[in-house]
């Protein structure tokens with residue numbers, strides 16, 4: 001392995017790959033290590049909605065060719081509930097910007113190719129087992145056994161269950177966490193969109209969601225009890241429950257297709273504060289886990305990667321550490337703003353629980369009516385929905 005690289009990045013997800021590409025463009029000596037193999041990394045279907053800030057970053061840095069060619073603008077979402085349905089053209093409200101629908105696995109594939117084409121060093125099949133934020137030493141395991149590497153700076157881009165976030169001593173960090181007490185069955189179907197809009201269905205059986213991913217692929221979500229087994233959700237049961245919660249008898253049928261993924265995602269949120277310790281900087285899910293309810297995770301990762309790349313380049317190329325010292329302060333308010341909106345969405349979408357159910361139902365109805373009827377509320381929603 002390489003010793004004394006300027007920046008060693010742990011993890012080749014959206015965070016690590018955007019950071020790596022931006023550092024290469026600045027001429028910074030960079031190494032990315034990733035525990036999975038290339039095929040696995042490029043096949044992981046997760047996010048799909050890129051906000052305008054992500055699209056800008058990718059385009060400005062020459063990383064957006066695939067997104068610009070194959071991505072599709074998306075600016076409408078719909079809410080279905082007992083009183084009917086209403087649509088919000090959020091792409092024309094607030095800042096007036098839509099999302100770009102571009103599957104995360106396609107973005108990751110583009111970013112890997114771009115990084116390697118630019119001469120970047122990326123090692124697959126390398127699992128980091130320990131990092132020392134003070135010395136910049138990294139212990140790893142690969143097909144040849146155990147090894148050590150060192151770097152001037154470490155970027156923890158290894159996701160919400162990675163090792164880098166646990167390397168910050170407990171006395172130097174606060175971990176603010178919430179388990180939302182519910183889970184989503186995340187489903188991918190080989191089927192075109194059934195509706196033209198992202199659709200959030202609120203039903204007594206629980207939440208159901210419909211989100212475009214590609215011309216022939218649609219993501220669906222079903223709220224399920226935490227701990228539910230995805231295997232118990234047969235194709236028939238999934239489509240039946242989607243039909244019920246999406247009220248297809250009123251709004252028309254869903255376009256069915258082969259189900260290629262079903263997995264239970266527990267809704268939890270966590271913010272690490274600060275996201276910097278000594279030589280270690282956390283980026284993306286390593287810094288903050290956010291529920292998929294508002295499609296913010298990949299967008300936060302890309303935002304932080306841009307901030308950190310600029311700060312590292314200033315420190316390494318020009319000896320100016322000021323942006324690096326401010327990294328946590330710069331990113332955390334934006335992370336918390338996304339958390340706040342995501343939390344608001346969770347409250348809106350999920351069925352009430354506990355002894356005050358009637359009160360919670362009343363609140364939800366009031367929120368939906370406000371969103372349906374208040375132009376000011378719609379503009380604010382749009383600003384939060386697409387913004388970081």
Ligand SMILES: Cc1cc2nc3c(=O)[nH]c(=O)nc-3n(C[C@H](O)[C@H](O)[C@H](O)COP(=O)(O)OP(=O)(O)OC[C@H]3O[C@@H](n4cnc5c(N)ncnc54)[C@H](O)[C@@H]3O)c2cc1C
Pocket residue numbers: 010011012013014015016033034035036041046047048049050104126127128129157158159160161162163186265283284285286292294295296297298299300301
């Ligand atoms: C079902 C679902 C739907 C989602 N939808 C959206 C959406 O629409 N919009 C959105 O913005 N976000 C969405 N997200 C969230 C988004 O996918 C994540 O926020 C995003 O992947 C975070 O990127 P990351 O690079 O920080 O982490 P990851 O993508 O998790 O990448 C981390 C990488 O680190 C590697 N790694 C881990 N440990 C080690 C180790 N010890 N050594 C070496 N490598 C290691 C992993 O193999 C992985 O490749 C969704 C998430 C899920 C689960």
